[in-house]
Amino acid sequence: MRLWRDTHEHDEGTQRIGAFSDGVYAIAITLLVIEIGVPAVSSEESLGTALRDLWPGYFAYILSFVTIGISWANHHSFFKMFTRSDHHFLMLNVLFLMCIAFLPFPTAVLGEYLDNDSQRQTAVVFYTAGRLAPATAWLTVWAYGNWHGLVDEDLHPNYTRLLTLQYSATVGLYVLAVALAFWQPYAALAIIVGITGLYFLPPRPRRYISGEMEDLI
Amino acid sequence: MRLWRDTHEHDEGTQRIGAFSDGVYAIAITLLVIEIGVPAVSSEESLGTALRDLWPGYFAYILSFVTIGISWANHHSFFKMFTRSDHHFLMLNVLFLMCIAFLPFPTAVLGEYLDNDSQRQTAVVFYTAGRLAPATAWLTVWAYGNWHGLVDEDLHPNYTRLLTLQYSATVGLYVLAVALAFWQPYAALAIIVGITGLYFLPPRPRRYISGEMEDLI
Amino acid sequence: MRLWRDTHEHDEGTQRIGAFSDGVYAIAITLLVIEIGVPAVSSEESLGTALRDLWPGYFAYILSFVTIGISWANHHSFFKMFTRSDHHFLMLNVLFLMCIAFLPFPTAVLGEYLDNDSQRQTAVVFYTAGRLAPATAWLTVWAYGNWHGLVDEDLHPNYTRLLTLQYSATVGLYVLAVALAFWQPYAALAIIVGITGLYFLPPRPRRYISGEMEDLI
Amino acid sequence: MRLWRDTHEHDEGTQRIGAFSDGVYAIAITLLVIEIGVPAVSSEESLGTALRDLWPGYFAYILSFVTIGISWANHHSFFKMFTRSDHHFLMLNVLFLMCIAFLPFPTAVLGEYLDNDSQRQTAVVFYTAGRLAPATAWLTVWAYGNWHGLVDEDLHPNYTRLLTLQYSATVGLYVLAVALAFWQPYAALAIIVGITGLYFLPPRPRRYISGEMEDLI
Numbered sequence: 001m002r003l004w005r006d007t008h009e010h011d012e013g014t015q016r017i018g019a020f021s022d023g024v025y026a027i028a029i030t031l032l033v034i035e036i037g038v039p040a041v042s043s044e045e046s047l048g049t050a051l052r053d054l055w056p057g058y059f060a061y062i063l064s065f066v067t068i069g070i071s072w073a074n075h076h077s078f079f080k081m082f083t084r085s086d087h088h089f090l091m092l093n094v095l096f097l098m099c100i101a102f103l104p105f106p107t108a109v110l111g112e113y114l115d116n117d118s119q120r121q122t123a124v125v126f127y128t129a130g131r132l133a134p135a136t137a138w139l140t141v142w143a144y145g146n147w148h149g150l151v152d153e154d155l156h157p158n159y160t161r162l163l164t165l166q167y168s169a170t171v172g173l174y175v176l177a178v179a180l181a182f183w184q185p186y187a188a189l190a191i192i193v194g195i196t197g198l199y200f201l202p203p204r205p206r207r208y209i210s211g212e213m214e215d216l217i
Numbered sequence: 218m219r220l221w222r223d224t225h226e227h228d229e230g231t232q233r234i235g236a237f238s239d240g241v242y243a244i245a246i247t248l249l250v251i252e253i254g255v256p257a258v259s260s261e262e263s264l265g266t267a268l269r270d271l272w273p274g275y276f277a278y279i280l281s282f283v284t285i286g287i288s289w290a291n292h293h294s295f296f297k298m299f300t301r302s303d304h305h306f307l308m309l310n311v312l313f314l315m316c317i318a319f320l321p322f323p324t325a326v327l328g329e330y331l332d333n334d335s336q337r338q339t340a341v342v343f344y345t346a347g348r349l350a351p352a353t354a355w356l357t358v359w360a361y362g363n364w365h366g367l368v369d370e371d372l373h374p375n376y377t378r379l380l381t382l383q384y385s386a387t388v389g390l391y392v393l394a395v396a397l398a399f400w401q402p403y404a405a406l407a408i409i410v411g412i413t414g415l416y417f418l419p420p421r422p423r424r425y426i427s428g429e430m431e432d433l434i
Numbered sequence: 435m436r437l438w439r440d441t442h443e444h445d446e447g448t449q450r451i452g453a454f455s456d457g458v459y460a461i462a463i464t465l466l467v468i469e470i471g472v473p474a475v476s477s478e479e480s481l482g483t484a485l486r487d488l489w490p491g492y493f494a495y496i497l498s499f500v501t502i503g504i505s506w507a508n509h510h511s512f513f514k515m516f517t518r519s520d521h522h523f524l525m526l527n528v529l530f531l532m533c534i535a536f537l538p539f540p541t542a543v544l545g546e547y548l549d550n551d552s553q554r555q556t557a558v559v560f561y562t563a564g565r566l567a568p569a570t571a572w573l574t575v576w577a578y579g580n581w582h583g584l585v586d587e588d589l590h591p592n593y594t595r596l597l598t599l600q601y602s603a604t605v606g607l608y609v610l611a612v613a614l615a616f617w618q619p620y621a622a623l624a625i626i627v628g629i630t631g632l633y634f635l636p637p638r639p640r641r642y643i644s645g646e647m648e649d650l651i
Numbered sequence: 652m653r654l655w656r657d658t659h660e661h662d663e664g665t666q667r668i669g670a671f672s673d674g675v676y677a678i679a680i681t682l683l684v685i686e687i688g689v690p691a692v693s694s695e696e697s698l699g700t701a702l703r704d705l706w707p708g709y710f711a712y713i714l715s716f717v718t719i720g721i722s723w724a725n726h727h728s729f730f731k732m733f734t735r736s737d738h739h740f741l742m743l744n745v746l747f748l749m750c751i752a753f754l755p756f757p758t759a760v761l762g763e764y765l766d767n768d769s770q771r772q773t774a775v776v777f778y779t780a781g782r783l784a785p786a787t788a789w790l791t792v793w794a795y796g797n798w799h800g801l802v803d804e805d806l807h808p809n810y811t812r813l814l815t816l817q818y819s820a821t822v823g824l825y826v827l828a829v830a831l832a833f834w835q836p837y838a839a840l841a842i843i844v845g846i847t848g849l850y851f852l853p854p855r856p857r858r859y860i861s862g863e864m865e866d867l868i
Binding site: 070 | 233236237240241244245248251252303304305307308311312314315318319321322325326329330333334335336339340343
Binding site: 016019020023024027028031034035086087088090091094095097098101102104105108109112113116117118119122123126 | 673674676677678680681682683684685687689692694695697698699702712713716717720721723724727851852853854
């Protein structure tokens with residue numbers, strides 16, 4: 001395992017997991033639509049009404065699509081901060097991808113049961129927990145990378161500390177959303193939408209010890 | 218965010234979204250077939266008749282496949298005109314991809330209900346609206362890129378004006394098709410087929426201020 | 435549209451459609467398994483019997499997987515023979531991919547109805563026709579490329595003539611299989627298996643005017 | 652077919668099958684979630700209970716995701732050991748990928764019937780056999796490559812012998828698991844989990860004749 005200082009060169013391990021991740025992201029995001037089933041209506045019923053009644057499915061589709069899209073965008077610049085990798089780092093990333101690839105399922109559950117008064121609470125708890133999982137895995141990957149010196153040593157310590165704080169706060173908010181979902185499902189969803197909205201904003205530029213800043217796009 | 222003048226070099230952000238888009242396109246286009254379900258017939262019924270009755274499914278498959286294929290081909294040369302990118306540009310592209318990745322659903326609805334006299338109108342309205350969405354997102358990406366100076370400054374202003382006109386006209390035709398679908402579904406579909414046919418023609422070569430022309434393939 | 439003589443450099447158009455094709459191939463081949471549905475058996479019935487009864491599904495899966503795999507391998511070396519491309523060439527390739535991406539559907543029909551005495555004939559006709567389609571599209575792409583001078587001019591004319599013969603013969607055999615399927619479904623399937631087996635053999639090395647030979651792998 | 656000694660250069664054939672394999676891996680791993688169907692519950696039933704009852708589906712998802720993820724990671728470094736390729740090698744790899752792409756099906760069967768007392772045995776036999784298939788194909792690819800001199804000649808013979816032993820032992824353990832599954836399904840699953848766990852550990856560094864070692868990541 002060689003050490004690279006050049007920010008444009010990466011350990012081959014991080015490149016490979018990066019390419020594989022891009023594939024999984026692209027597939028998971030495109031599979032989301034499969035879960036919105038075509039409604040079966042007879043000639044007497046209204047297809048229009050049936051399509052309108054699918055609004056929770058559209059809502060869940062949009063929410064998860066935007067989330068996976070943002071996560072994909074961030075994942076790329078996230079990986080650029082690791083200049084080395086090892087076997088456990090690779091495996092932790094497989095576990096992270098497992099959480100991302102799982103998202104279509106809680107999304108489908110939310111889409112199916114959000115407008116069902118007796119099942120809404122369960123569906124939202126399940127969805128928020130499904131969102132908590134990749135956030136926790138992301139934090140774990142970050143913590144592992146920091147602990148084992150895989151992170152670019154030229155990054156400013158204040159910047160890495162800030163990221164640790166941000167990732168931890170995100171996990172904290174998701175935990176809050178899961179807890180809230182047990183008695184206020186819509187408030188929990190509002191938190192989820194809020195987190196997604198915050199991540200939709202432009203990320204902070206990367207800061208180096210040298211004082212250099214690098215925009216993330 | 219650096220500025221590149223060399224048309225073969227791009228901002229890393231546009232390259233990344235380009236590769237991701239290719240993935241989403243390839244998956245969305247290949248998922249279309251999944252929506253044509255195998256008909257369930259008993260030994261007494263005719264499988265031949267059942268397969269023939271799926272013609273709206275085949276029609277919808279071909280129409281959407283060709284559309285996504287053309288959009289993919291155009292998307293590539295579209296992206297070559299942007300020499301810079303920023304966070305909002307990236308996010309607008311995620312929204313555009315959300316519309317492309319959604320297409321299998323209206324395609325499935327059209328395939329299921331096109332030959333149903335009482336549901337045809339709704340199915341066609343839904344499908345044309347599903348086609349309007351990515352066209353509008355495309356125009357938005359283009360408008361944003363122009364407004365924020367992300368477009369290659371060496372392109373001839375007449376050429377970029379022409380594209381603005383073309384993208385706006387496409388959106389206008391789709392709006393017309395959606396409106397028409399409410400009382401003449403087949404006429405609306407004819408417009409959709411017509412737009413697809415027009416985009417099947419070779420695109421105009423890119424024109425530069427220097428007088429240079431570049432074929433788009 | 436520039437002309438390249440160097441066999442390692444390609445027109446950008448052929449490279450792009452090549453990468454997109456690889457994506458569509460990889461997705462279509464991996465989607466095949468989705469069409470084998472998990473059998474629903476009660477606790478009194480035997481899951482073992484139900485899984486055994488799915489043999490036509492496994493057979494169809496293997497036959498189509500090997501076919502798409504071989505087609506992918508050949509497609510790559512096929513594309514290496516084109517040193518130029520144009521808009522219609524690109525669009526013909528989109529139509530070819532449409533036929534490849536459609537294969538999971540006739541595969542699913544064959545897997546569902548091959549062991550149904552009253553539906554076998556229809557299922558096999560449909561499957562063989564589904565195999566005829568990409569073979570015909572492939573021949574069309576080849577004929578178009580030859581007609582419009584997109585093929586590498588350094589290839590030996592005997593070699594290109596041989597390929598024209600081979601592709602035409604393949605289409606002929608598929609037409610025969612479709613016709614035969616109307617009264618001898620199993621014989622038609624045997625022809626299909628035979629064609630697949632022939633293509634499983636190592637392809638003839640590419641022959642150049644210079645006398646050079648190049649193995650295809 | 653040229654011979655490369657430089658470990659960073661590969662025969663084009665191995666690169667192509669490598670890229671195609673990455674695609675199939677990424678798609679197969681992401682399709683796993685599709686097989687966990689959203690439970691259909693009425694307003695009187697508990698969605699929470701229904702989601703809990705899906706635990707065999709989650710277990711099968713995790714087990715197969717981790718397995719495919721590890722296999723992907725190993726496949727990459729596996730391919731780096733082959734410095735040449737030929738047509739049969741390519742075709743054997745297509746067959747190997749056929750086994751990998753098939754995994755979502757036995758995974759779905761296991762997820763559906765693991766908690767069904769009368770079907771558990773069949774489901775576990777089917778799943779373990781589904782795991783045996785790619786392990787056997789992997790060993791076959793390796794044996795073929797060794798037999799036909801496609802393997803990097805700079806690798807230390809002790810290292811290649813060790814790998815032959817390891818791959819054979821893995822196949823042997825899977826055969827044992829299949830046999831055991833007929834009367835002790837849970838014990839067979841424990842062996843499967845154990846093999847997965849062993850492969851989760853860091854792989855042995857590659858050893859060369861020159862004495863050089865190369866970490867696999």
